[in-house]
Amino acid sequence: QKEVEQDPGPLSVPEGAIVSLNCTYSNSAFQYFMWYRQYSRKGPELLMYTYSSGNKEDGRFTAQVDKSSKYISLFIRDSQPSDSATYLCAMSDFGNEKLTFGTGTRLTIIP
Amino acid sequence: DVKVTQSSRYLVKRTGEKVFLECVQDMDHENMFWYRQDPGLGLRLIYFSYDVKMKEKGDIPEGYSVSREKKERFSLILESASTNQTSMYLCASSFVPNPTSRVGGVSSYEQYFGPGTRLTVT
Numbered sequence: 644q645k646e647v648e649q650d651p652g653p654l655s656v657p658e659g660a661i662v663s664l665n666c667t668y669s670n671s672a673f674q675y676f677m678w679y680r681q682y683s684r685k686g687p688e689l690l691m692y693t694y695s696s697g698n699k700e701d702g703r704f705t706a707q708v709d710k711s712s713k714y715i716s717l718f719i720r721d722s723q724p725s726d727s728a729t730y731l732c733a734m735s736d737f738g739n740e741k742l743t744f745g746t747g748t749r750l751t752i753i754p
Numbered sequence: 755d756v757k758v759t760q761s762s763r764y765l766v767k768r769t770g771e772k773v774f775l776e777c778v779q780d781m782d783h784e785n786m787f788w789y790r791q792d793p794g795l796g797l798r799l800i801y802f803s804y805d806v807k808m809k810e811k812g813d814i815p816e817g818y819s820v821s822r823e824k825k826e827r828f829s830l831i832l833e834s835a836s837t838n839q840t841s842m843y844l845c846a847s848s849f850v851p852n853p854t855s856r857v858g859g860v861s862s863y864e865q866y867f868g869p870g871t872r873l874t875v876t
Contacts, residue, residue, distance in 0.1 A: 649796075651794065675863065677864060679867075684870070684872075685869055685870065686758075686844055686846075686867035686868050686869045686870045687797075687844070687867045688867065689864050689865075689866065692864055731796070731797070733865075735863055739863070740785050740802070740804060740848060740850070740863045741787075741799060741802060741812075741863075742863065742865055744796050744797040745796060746794065746795065746796035747796055
């Protein structure tokens with residue numbers, strides 16, 4: 644079993660819909676949770692960062708962490724065609740410079 | 755803004771050639787990383803460097819070596835390229851912040867990526 648599991652998709656939703664992207668993990672030591680967005684033929688860019696449990700909101704994006712369930716989510720409200728990309732979750736534990744990545748979910752927003 | 759640059763966007767090499775991939779970051783980051791990204795396998799760490807001349811093997815170091823002679827530059831070397839090394843190669847960097855500058859008084863390690871080099875070995 645992989646340390647971080649992420650549904651690879653692809654996921655297609657109509658413009659304006661709410662998108663939910665998820666990752667589960669097995670390492671209870673993980674404390675730092677990130678979401679990266681990767682456009683086609685580009686490098687990943689950091690989208691959201693969350694420490695420990697709870698929610699964080701940034702514009703149309705909300706990141707949620709439930710450490711008791713070892714489950715993290717990224718919600719995108721009012722989705723736009725420009726949100727079409729691959730979304731990767733990543734996480735690490737304290738003192739570990741290396742990140743553990745999910746395999747990524749490919750998302751397409753249909754105009 | 756952090757900038758991580760990679761020497762080539764696309765590269766085509768022949769089997770057996772020695773290949774150099776260069777990465778430069780301009781934010782004085784201590785840590786630098788090389789990954790390869792393949793469909794269905796995600797990002798896999800090849801090598802990690804936490805300081806000049808210091809390196810640590812990642813998950814898949816076989817067939818690769820690295821060099822970090824200056825803090826801003828991290829090179830990935832394919833000693834004898836093979837077709838199974840055809841992939842997207844991504845470089846990343848991160849800093850180790852002041853432990854009191856983050857939520858909860860602990861440090862975190864967001865990584866900043868370059869645009870990637872798509873290497874094809876024929």
